[in-house]
Amino acid sequence: MRNDSWESVNDETVSYTLQETSAIAVDSTLWFVVISSNSDVLKCFDLRTNTFSLVDFPEFDSDSGKMMSLRNLRGCLCLVLNYQKHKVDPAKFMGDPLQNHQFLYADVWEMNESKWVKLFRIRKNEIHKHCKYLRLVTYSKDMKSVLIEVDSIWYGWYDLVTKKIERVPVQGLRVEDSPYLASTYVESLVSVVNNKVVSEKEGKKGGEEKNKVPKEIIKKNDFLSSGFKLKL
Template sequence: MFKLLPMDVITDIFYRLPAKSLVRFKSLSKPCCSLIEDPDFIKAHLNLSLQTRSNLNILLKGLHFYSVDFDALEDAVPLDYPLANAVGTEAFGSCNGILALRISDKNIALYNPSTRQIRRLPVSEIDPPPGESCKSGYVFYGFGQDVRTNDYKVLRMVQFKKSDDEDDEGYFFDYEVKVYSLKNDSWRKITKLPRYLRFMFQFFYHLLHRRGIGVLAGGVLHWVMPPRIEFGMGNRIVGFDLGAEEFVAVPQPECADRNYLLDVGVLEGRLCAICNYDQQTSDVWVMKEYGVKASWTKLFSVQKSRAFNPLAFVRPLAYSKYRDKVLVVLNNQKFAWYDLETKKMRRVKIGGGAGTYGAELYVGSLVQIEGGVGVQNEMQNKQEVQKKANTRKR
């Protein structure tokens, strides 16, 4: 059938197919394989998926990973991934269909679940401040793309503590901040650090809802530094520009009350801020023009109800096809559609998966990971290395 169709018609059809189907279709013929592997086709396929909100999936992140088709929003299915581990794997970001996965600070990889291509990152040791008696504490991660150089980068921020005491939140030491560049396949230490980083970590705030993972918008990774009443410091959005590789000031919306807890999210690449008022109400704001304070617009408000009680955590995930609704995750346990016209919530029940989870949107794509290999090839390489090691022992 494909032989009877002009190549431009085949190309137009392929643009609209899921990435996993296209991976299988590479075996149809050499012309089809060349088309699907062409960088311009890969870029156009990704752009069309993002523009039409197609090929989207929700990643449920618990002890194991599950994937939910965004169009169906029905059953969660286990996601096959190479860093599966009995103690759990952390997914700390997604960008253009590539997931950033971590088992430990020495076992980090980039993985495209559609192409099953993986790239393990070189190990970068955590170095405590010289001459100080301390140990590493909480670690912040982020992942995204530097669009100016088409480079994918991982950011790691390490807190240091004097002791094992939970109350020691690391005010005494500067963080260690390093950036990994996929193009260079190396880590670089960032030495110009703002002093407020020392106050970033707060035990319950960052552990309870996985807020240590950077939110990518406008080429900048974002975290929230909780309010420090004892130091006279309010909520602050912390930004790191992946292109300039430096920390930047991020304007915040004018929330209705001083007593609120701030969180960040992203909707179609735009930064969102969520102002939570004593677990009773959450206002969701969107920054329509990145970096412009006046462009902050309140999108909607969520009220506590019988179905959503308490209202401890709210994060927007995606618009519906016609942009009349927003899918939100509540308390890391429930999904709901918020109707922007009627201002009402409707629960979405998804079967399978875990009882509690983090949730993140990712697109199915053909994007190649520079220097990456297929999962099957990596397993074979590991087996060969192990055989050589066993031979030497004999």
């Protein structure tokens, strides 16, 4: 949607089923994992040219199942490959398929100058024996650790040097309330006032009273600041 109007963009690539949770934005490109002809495909949409294209995945280990997730880390596209095995034959298992998965290890890849570069591997014995899958959230400021989300239940700092993990308690969250999904955000110069988007300049003109935030919202923000923001 540009200039207050919608534009329809034709997709000339293969037909697919979108995996909504895999979509991620990096610079001016949207990336997402799709299923096409019973296989996974990495697809991207360039917002500058309004064109779709397909991108090859890095080489996989083919002896086990995989669960993929995309992340924007350090401004680069990262792919996390969770390698898993089934506890019992999937044809005989009844219930949530995720409960039948057993984590083996995860490989982390980064797209660097249109090429995949393998950064590191996280193994099962370094996380937890009952782990099913993990996602990456962000790096620490010194780039020596990475914050990981395990089974959408708990978080921990994984030390890239010692290969050890330190669990991070999150105030106000309980395991029984799972699953969770952590992400990063980037602050902008655009403000939202009374459900309207205004520029920073317009916001200043409106005066402090116009932009005054209700006390109940301030309380919520205080809770989020103390309970959810992790020190990097």
